[in-house]
Amino acid sequence: MSKQAMQYLSDNRAQMLEKLNSFLKIPSVSTDSVHKKDINKAADYLESYLSEIGFEKVEQQDTGGHPLVYAEYNKAGSDVPTVLFYGHYDVQPADPLEEWKSEPFTPEIRDGRLYARGASDDKGQVFMHLAVFEAYMKTEGKLPLNVKVCIEGEEEIGSENLYKTLREKKEQFNADFAVISDSGMVAENQPTILYGLKGFTGSEINVTGPDHDLHSGMYGGAVRNPVMALSHILASMKNEDEVVTVEGFYDGVEPLSDDERELIRNVQGEDFESSTGVSETVSEKGYTAKEHTMARPTFEINGIYGGYQGEGTKTIIPSTATAKITCRLVPGQDPERIQELLEAHIHKVAPAGVSVDVKKEKLSAKAYKVEPENALIKKAAKSYTEAFGKETIYVRMGGSIPVVEWIEEIYNIPIVLLGFGTPDDRLHSPNESFPLDSFDKGMDTLVRYWSEINSKDKH
Amino acid sequence: MSKQAMQYLSDNRAQMLEKLNSFLKIPSVSTDSVHKKDINKAADYLESYLSEIGFEKVEQQDTGGHPLVYAEYNKAGSDVPTVLFYGHYDVQPADPLEEWKSEPFTPEIRDGRLYARGASDDKGQVFMHLAVFEAYMKTEGKLPLNVKVCIEGEEEIGSENLYKTLREKKEQFNADFAVISDSGMVAENQPTILYGLKGFTGSEINVTGPDHDLHSGMYGGAVRNPVMALSHILASMKNEDEVVTVEGFYDGVEPLSDDERELIRNVQGEDFESSTGVSETVSEKGYTAKEHTMARPTFEINGIYGGYQGEGTKTIIPSTATAKITCRLVPGQDPERIQELLEAHIHKVAPAGVSVDVKKEKLSAKAYKVEPENALIKKAAKSYTEAFGKETIYVRMGGSIPVVEWIEEIYNIPIVLLGFGTPDDRLHSPNESFPLDSFDKGMDTLVRYWSEINSKDKH
Known part of the structure; x- marks a missing residue:
């Protein structure tokens, strides 16, 4: 030295x-x-x-x-x-x-x-x-x-x-x-x-309904609400057990060995409640929060927007709604394939009456x-x-x-x-x-x- | 004259x-x-x-x-x-x-x-x-x-x-x-x-997870994503048949008589596809778009926002997510009661790990x-x-x-x-x-x- x-x-x-x-x-x-x-x-x-x-x-x-x-x-x-x-x-x-x-x-x-x-x-x-x-x-x-x-x-x-x-x-x-x-x-x-x-990959989901914002009184009941359509799409991708429900998402993921679980258990990790202010942690069913953050794949919505966001109310059916999502991947998951699975899932569950466009993140990593x-x-x-x-x-x-x-x-x-x-x-x-x-x-x-x-x- | x-x-x-x-x-x-x-x-x-x-x-x-x-x-x-x-x-x-x-x-x-x-x-x-x-x-x-x-x-x-x-x-x-x-x-x-x-009533739903935006790599897997929680809540309120799935929502709604259906059928209404640009109309199962817009209650999301909305990506778990909703009501529905039903439903389905606040619209109408x-x-x-x-x-x-x-x-x-x-x-x-x-x-x-x-x- x-x-x-x-x-x-x-x-x-x-x-x-x-x-x-x-x-x-x-x-x-x-x-x-x-x-x-x-x-x-x-x-x-x-x-x-x-x-x-x-x-x-x-x-x-x-x-x-x-x-x-x-x-x-x-x-x-x-x-x-x-x-x-x-x-x-x-x-x-x-x-x-x-x-x-x-x-x-x-x-x-x-x-x-x-x-x-x-x-x-x-x-x-x-x-x-x-x-x-x-x-x-x-x-x-x-x-x-x-x-x-x-x-x-x-x-x-x-x-x-x-x-x-x-x-x-x-x-x-x-x-x-x-x-x-x-x-x-x-x-x-x-x-x-x-x-x-972890690796990662991501997409932006754009849902388009009517070609302009509509009066919710005049048109409510005739057209699909793009924000509701997007909510249905997103809700279909991860369930309340924090399990990603996109078909094939976990294919090839190597199981967490007992040794590695032991290693993770022994890491003095941060206290997630106090560092993030949440009332309780939630993680994939069958895994602790430490296991999930360190060694299991994740799916997150990074942002969402559509319709009126200002002060007060605006009684419209929005024309469009957008969500940005990213997944963190573990060994065994190929980013390209995950992107394809996400896109296929989104198109499969997209309801009638709206058009859905999935923009892939240009870059991703294993x-x-x-x-x-x-x-x-x-x-x-x-x-x-x-x-x-x-x-x-x-x-x-x-x-x-x-x-x-x-x-x-x-x-x-x-x-x-x-x-x-x-x-x-x-x-x-x-x-x-x-x-x-x-x-x-x-x-x-x-x-x-x-x-x-x-x-x-x-x- | x-x-x-x-x-x-x-x-x-x-x-x-x-x-x-x-x-x-x-x-x-x-x-x-x-x-x-x-x-x-x-x-x-x-x-x-x-x-x-x-x-x-x-x-x-x-x-x-x-x-x-x-x-x-x-x-x-x-x-x-x-x-x-x-x-x-x-x-x-x-x-x-x-x-x-x-x-x-x-x-x-x-x-x-x-x-x-x-x-x-x-x-x-x-x-x-x-x-x-x-x-x-x-x-x-x-x-x-x-x-x-x-x-x-x-x-x-x-x-x-x-x-x-x-x-x-x-x-x-x-x-x-x-x-x-x-x-x-x-x-x-x-x-x-x-x-x-129609009458109306409305609410703003605010979902709060972590007390600040989190790095999705560090914390993905440990905390509930507020945007995903909000998507689950919203998706639980109206199904893909455009039927509102909030318990009690349709209580007291007078059925549409054959006479009134005939009256509505004979109204030369607007061509919703051409005036709104949607590929197809959607309406409550069992009702035409004209019947739904004119004489059946509706539930619409007027706006949604949470997390990153800018150019490019920002790999965060947002701290909060908000949706503004309004319902249009028909005779037999009391706005106050509908607000209570909405609020009760939202709290019932809200997942663990986030706090959910429902702000009622101050005014509503029968x-x-x-x-x-x-x-x-x-x-x-x-x-x-x-x-x-x-x-x-x-x-x-x-x-x-x-x-x-x-x-x-x-x-x-x-x-x-x-x-x-x-x-x-x-x-x-x-x-x-x-x-x-x-x-x-x-x-x-x-x-x-x-x-x-x-x-x-x-x-």
């Missing part, structure tokens, strides 16, 4: 936080085209920071969508492995804005947490890596391993162009292993390495599982345990990181999912935050891990 | 249309508080027009909500009956604005129709009455009957304050009969008198049916037939006019529903319009009707 690098991070903590704040202040929302300039600003920020640190071949790659920031460091020597570090600089929309206690793009520290959109997902965690690289360069004049940096701007909208880039520039991005910090610990201060992620005994993962766990002073645990999680599937598919290298977020970070929600403690100990972990990687390969 | 009054309307047609346009230009949307000034402007317009015509006691009554415009004319003599003329100057919101071919509050004539929000419902029809009163005063120096004018500004939001006013100022508003032109003909140029209207053989109705039909050159028919309709129920309840006087709208008017929708032909013949009808009323009572 580099004591100088550690000292540097400690001595420059205030400046580092300041530098992170200027990154978080950029509203780089990828899903909304009004933020195109901010996306470019965030990419520019990364380009200049990487150049400052001393990376080479720093560039913004034109992906056809938002730019991908690439950089290399090759001076660690040919006997030292090369890591592909992946992260993303785009963030989720901040709405509903009125629920934020401080401005989403004006970072604020309260009770040991840094509040801002992207503080945890993923700008904060990307920044920790860059700060650690800076610390090594400034104190030792070099990095302990070779690095390829790949920070994209389209993670929150499906990483479509990243997939093309990783396939087309295989030579440029190839490495000995990959490290991604875009996930979290099961509890604050509980080192956690993910060995499994689930991912890795062997926890892999040496690179063991080293990450060791560093993590030392930095946090607590034994690292291995878990599967419900989130989806498409790039993980693609790196495995295209490069077939080990992927280390080393995340420092916590269950209270409120990712994708108002009041997203990241604990400063994770910031410090996470950087500590990374300083140790890179030294470990270096030392091992010298022996 | 007054030939001079008819001639006056014909000679001054352009000026009359101009005067109507200034009324239609005022965006007097009652449901939205940003339009409060416009509401007052519309009331001012009526106040000065009524004074100009020569009405007495012209005033804007403070109802606690939007003002009610009142005026009297008592000089027709005590041997002539007094009519209570009711109308409303408020309009529905114009959204979605992008679907209007011309600006909603910039009236435009195209193909013999006047396009504007309120052209038919109800400013256009209110104006016809005032124009006819003006014509009588300008040509004969008096009106053929005594008149009490009651034009309110809260019809589109439930007329809550009107109900109080009608009860509290019983002496002031009492009359021998009432005339309302806030309805339409079953087909263009087909004189139609309504002898039955259905209304009158005897078509009433002498005042027969006279209206005679005038209507003469003006349009076609036999008047009597129909029941699906719309609800709460004031009709209240006038019956409080004053117990005959109510003549004399409407000149047409099925193509697109009430409550973008591109609302009113045929100029209805405008001319409708005023012709009114000139004839007031003379009829006068002559009969002299005999």
Whole structure:
């Protein structure tokens, strides 16, 4: 471990936080085209920071969508492995804005947490890596391993162009292993390495009835109400036991072994009631909430709209109704096939008198599982345990990181999912935050891990 | 019939249309508080027009909500009956604005129709009455009957304050009969008198799950999705046969007699497919679309919303979901009881893990049916037939006019529903319009009707 690098991070903590704040202040929302300039600003920020640190071949790659920031460091020597570090600089929309206690793009520290959109997902965690690289360069004049940096701007909208880039520039991005910090610990201060992620797929369902909103008194009784038709369709897809009732949905899903159930039972997970405010958890019949979130497929409606939403009443039969749905998938489920099953189901149950259009999500991902005994993962766990002073645990999680599937598919290298977020970070929600403690100990972990990687390969 | 009054309307047609346009230009949307000034402007317009015509006691009554415009004319003599003329100057919101071919509050004539929000419902029809009163005063120096004018500004939001006013100022508003032109003909140029209207009641259903939007990967499988819960609730309320499945909903509904079915069958109704653009009509099992719209109760979802509605995807479990519903009722159904049944049903089927709140519509109305053989109705039909050159028919309709129920309840006087709208008017929708032909013949009808009323009572 580099004591100088550690000292540097400690001595420059205030400046580092300041530098992170200027990154978080950029509203780089990828899903909304009004933020195109901010996306470019965030990419520019990364380009200049990487150049400052001393990376080479720093560039913004034109992906056809938002730019991908690439950089290399090759001076660690040919006997030292090369890591592909992946992260993303785009963030989720901040709405509903009125629920934020401080401005989403004006970072604020309260009770040991840094509040801002992207503080945890993923700008904060990307920044920790860059700060650690800076610390090594400034104190030792070099990095302990070779690095390829790949920070994209389209993670929150499906990483479509990243997939093309990783396939087309295989030579440029190839490495000995990959490290991604875009996930979290099961509890604050509980080192956690993910060995499994869910895949996902999604659709938008558009139901159209009359060609304009109708007076409900004049036409009620003559036409099918699109919102009611949509409600019938949605209600037919998951029952009150939280079982997905789309034919074939569970085909090929590997049963949860007793061993894995035991592993999940032993994970000190978050208290869902207190972190979400629900009166009681609900989960798929036959499975606990922890089992369902970590290892069973899910089906969620992400949004719905149709007809009048304003103040007061408007006695209409709406012309259209729309729902956005996504499924999280486990090993054994193919996203393409699931999309086909969803679409077939929707058309099968759609009632007469309305037309139903199913728009597939352009991108989707298969689930991912890795062997926890892999040496690179063991080293990450060791560093993590030392930095946090607590034994690292291995878990599967419900989130989806498409790039993980693609790196495995295209490069077939080990992927280390080393995340420092916590269950209270409120990712994708108002009041997203990241604990400063994770910031410090996470950087500590990374300083140790890179030294470990270096030392091992010298022996 | 007054030939001079008819001639006056014909000679001054352009000026009359101009005067109507200034009324239609005022965006007097009652449901939205940003339009409060416009509401007052519309009331001012009526106040000065009524004074100009020569009405007495012209005033804007403070109802606690939007003002009610009142005026009297008592000089027709005590041997002539007094009519209570009711109308409303408020309009529905114009959204979605992008679907209007011309600006909603910039009236435009195209193909013999006047396009504007309120052209038919109800400013256009209110104006016809005032124009006819003006014509009588300008040509004969008096009106053929005594008149009490009651034009309110809260019809589109439930007329809550009107109900109080009608009860509290019983002496002031009492009359021998009432005339309302806030309805339409079953087909263009087909004189139609309504002898039955539906009642209505409504609720807003609010479903709350987690206290903030959650990441669907982290929490999918642990909490109930409020949009899915709402879909299950809504789907349980009306089945695919368009039968309302709320227990007790149809209790007390009088069966449709063979005579009435025959009457409905013989009404040349509109072609629902072509006027609404649906591929096929759907209606309650066992009833035709005409029977269902005219004489059977209905249940409609007027709007729904929850979660992400923007561009792209946002993989969240929404915190809340809301639906607005209204039912149209027939004789035998009590609005209060129906509200209770809806609420009980919703709470009964609401799944665990979410909290459900049902907000009742403050106001509701019973259905209304009158005897078509009433002498005042027969006279209206005679005038209507003469003006349009076609036999008047009597129909029941699906719309609800709460004031009709209240006038019956409080004053117990005959109510003549004399409407000149047409099925193509697109009430409550973008591109609302009113045929100029209805405008001319409708005023012709009114000139004839007031003379009829006068002559009969002299005999």
